[in-house]
Amino acid sequence: MAQQFDYVIVGAGSAGCILANRLSADASVTVALIEAGPRDRKLEIKIPAAFPKLFHTPFDWDLYTVPQKELDARELYWPRGKTWGGSSSLNAQMWVRGAQADYDAWGPGWTYAEVLPYFRRAERRIGSNAESTYGTDGPLFIEELRSPNPLRSHFFEACAEAGFRRLPELNVPSIDGYAPTPVTQHRGRRWSTADGYLRPILKRPNLTVLSEARARRVLLTEGRATGVEYSDSSGVAQVIARREVILSAGAVHSPHLLQLSGIGNPDMLKLAGIETIVASAEVGANLQDHLSAVVIYHCPEPITLVAAEKPAELVKFLTRRRGMLTSNVGEGVAFARSDASLRTPDLEFIFAPVPFIDHGQTDPPGHGLTIGAILLQPDSRGTVSAVSADPTQAPHIEPNYLSEPSDLERLVNGVEQCQSLFGSAALSPHVSAPMQPGPNETDMTAYVRARSETLYHPTSTCRMGSDAESVVDLDLRVRGVDGLRVADASVMPRIIRGHTHAPAVMIAEKAADLIRSAR
Ligand SMILES: Cc1cc2nc3c(=O)[nH]c(=O)nc-3n(C[C@H](O)[C@H](O)[C@H](O)COP(=O)(O)OP(=O)(O)OC[C@H]3O[C@@H](n4cnc5c(N)ncnc54)[C@H](O)[C@@H]3O)c2cc1C
Numbered sequence: 001m002a003q004q005f006d007y008v009i010v011g012a013g014s015a016g017c018i019l020a021n022r023l024s025a026d027a028s029v030t031v032a033l034i035e036a037g038p039r040d041r042k043l044e045i046k047i048p049a050a051f052p053k054l055f056h057t058p059f060d061w062d063l064y065t066v067p068q069k070e071l072d073a074r075e076l077y078w079p080r081g082k083t084w085g086g087s088s089s090l091n092a093q094m095w096v097r098g099a100q101a102d103y104d105a106w107g108p109g110w111t112y113a114e115v116l117p118y119f120r121r122a123e124r125r126i127g128s129n130a131e132s133t134y135g136t137d138g139p140l141f142i143e144e145l146r147s148p149n150p151l152r153s154h155f156f157e158a159c160a161e162a163g164f165r166r167l168p169e170l171n172v173p174s175i176d177g178y179a180p181t182p183v184t185q186h187r188g189r190r191w192s193t194a195d196g197y198l199r200p201i202l203k204r205p206n207l208t209v210l211s212e213a214r215a216r217r218v219l220l221t222e223g224r225a226t227g228v229e230y231s232d233s234s235g236v237a238q239v240i241a242r243r244e245v246i247l248s249a250g251a252v253h254s255p256h257l258l259q260l261s262g263i264g265n266p267d268m269l270k271l272a273g274i275e276t277i278v279a280s281a282e283v284g285a286n287l288q289d290h291l292s293a294v295v296i297y298h299c300p301e302p303i304t305l306v307a308a309e310k311p312a313e314l315v316k317f318l319t320r321r322r323g324m325l326t327s328n329v330g331e332g333v334a335f336a337r338s339d340a341s342l343r344t345p346d347l348e349f350i351f352a353p354v355p356f357i358d359h360g361q362t363d364p365p366g367h368g369l370t371i372g373a374i375l376l377q378p379d380s381r382g383t384v385s386a387v388s389a390d391p392t393q394a395p396h397i398e399p400n401y402l403s404e405p406s407d408l409e410r411l412v413n414g415v416e417q418c419q420s421l422f423g424s425a426a427l428s429p430h431v432s433a434p435m436q437p438g439p440n441e442t443d444m445t446a447y448v449r450a451r452s453e454t455l456y457h458p459t460s461t462c463r464m465g466s467d468a469e470s471v472v473d474l475d476l477r478v479r480g481v482d483g484l485r486v487a488d489a490s491v492m493p494r495i496i497r498g499h500t501h502a503p504a505v506m507i508a509e510k511a512a513d514l515i516r517s518a519r
């Protein structure tokens with residue numbers, strides 16, 4: 001007999017841990033949380049600077065895009081968290097909500113004023129809270145870096161020289177300026193949604209966590225989601241959902257699970273050999289991501305994170321939770337414009353006191369500093385598509401990076417602005433020769449095509465909207481099916497001008513209210 005629950009949540013990631021907490025707070029309902037990955041018992045998850053050490057391990061889905069036509073046919077590596085906390089256990093911990101204008105375009109119920117209470121409900125801000133920007137008693141610690149690199153202040157001076165504005169806090173409604181990065185850390189260690197929301201409630205008798213259990217499809221009966229089929233070490237099994245199934249499997253796997261369940265674009269499903277049960281053309285469509293191109297300079301001062309692997313740093317971390325290992329790598333942020341006439345920033349610059357090469361996995365040739373340019377509002381759109389009915393076969397990820405020429409132009413402009421920041425009076429005394437682009441890489445368009453990488457922010461593959469074509473409605477209900485919602489980064493109508501963890505958290509906090517009020 002399949003086990004029965006009121007709610008079945010798929011994915012214990014940024015969003016899923018929150019839903020498990022908020023829904024099981026009502027002792028009269030039962031909740032199952034199904035997570036494909038193992039528990040988050042790994043020192044590298046707790047050490048903020050160690051996240052690249054988790055790449056290509058069992059804690060990572062280890063995904064790749066299809067060859068990118070506009071990026072020299074490269075297949076880009078896409079890490080995604082596969083453990084409790086999901087990508088919040090693997091990410092760079094930057095807490096960046098994005099601009100007010102982004103949310104105001106999402107639709108009724110999702111304007112900045114309406115979602116702000118959900119950000120604040122999640123936040124437990126420690127330290128600076130200028131203009132009372134943040135919540136102070138939520139489950140997620142938002143703190144300052146405890147041991148920021150001394151060179152970060154020169155990056156901020158370079159931003160001031162460039163005419164950017166110092167923000168009182170990074171998370172003010174108008175993100176127009178620069179500031180230190182607030183991080184999801186507590187006393188120098190990572191603080192994921194598993195830390196904030198899941199671990200404290202594991203003793204609740206009405207919550208069942210199925211770990212290392214991979215959802216294969218949503219069970220549909222007469223137009224209603226009735227449960228989930230999953231596999232674990234004992235084989236294939238089912239759980240029944242008396243009220244709702246909620247997909248929080250992230251921007252790649254939530255649309256993939258819908259497709260595996262027969263909900264999607266009929267042409268795409270047919271090619272994959274999957275019978276269409278509910279036609280929904282945009283499932284997996286509308287994929288957006290933040291593409292990043294970095295500029296790296298050698299640094300003659302031996303104080304960058306290249307030294308983070310010294311045993312003394314590990315001792316400092318283990319004994320005092322201080323030192324280089326508490327760095328989140330992306331220590332400072334500036335928002336800027338590719339065109340001065342734009343009303344809102346369309347570029348972000350991230351300062352990292354280390355040569356961040358090959359996702360932090362290649363040992364750099366000595367000390368160096370990185371400023372990454374990120375295109376915040378890409379016009380290019382991509383897809384996530386099942387390629388077979390086999391749930392273990394990864395979907396095709398086609399981000400179509402730079403397929404819109406304006407994206408390439410703006411990112412090239414961003415790289416040039418990063419080079420200017422390095423040439424500033426504030427930063428130039430602290431760098432020597434350029435590392436990337438190297439002396440022979442003079443064509444910046446070719447450089448962007450050859451070197452750009454993901455900033456790890458895929459969104460919008462289960463787009464929310466009030467129009468009939470959207471995948472979910474404004475209450476996150478999957479159109480054409482009863483008892484099924486999606487709540488994670490995939491529902492964003494458009495990627496935000498910020499980072500995607502904070503909005504995934506906000507979406508889950510709001511989803512919990514929507515689900516509870518539907519009873
Ligand atoms: C390396 C890296 C660095 C990043 N840095 C930052 C940053 O500094 N700041 C920021 O804001 N954002 C950052 N991000 C992005 C951010 O972490 C994500 O956007 C956010 O965590 C997405 O939340 P989610 O709930 O949508 O998905 P996730 O947190 O990815 O959760 C999805 C969960 O579902 C599980 N799952 C998937 N399929 C199945 C299945 N079939 N069955 C069962 N379980 C399943 C996964 O294992 C995972 O636990 C980064 C991401 C990465 C990978």
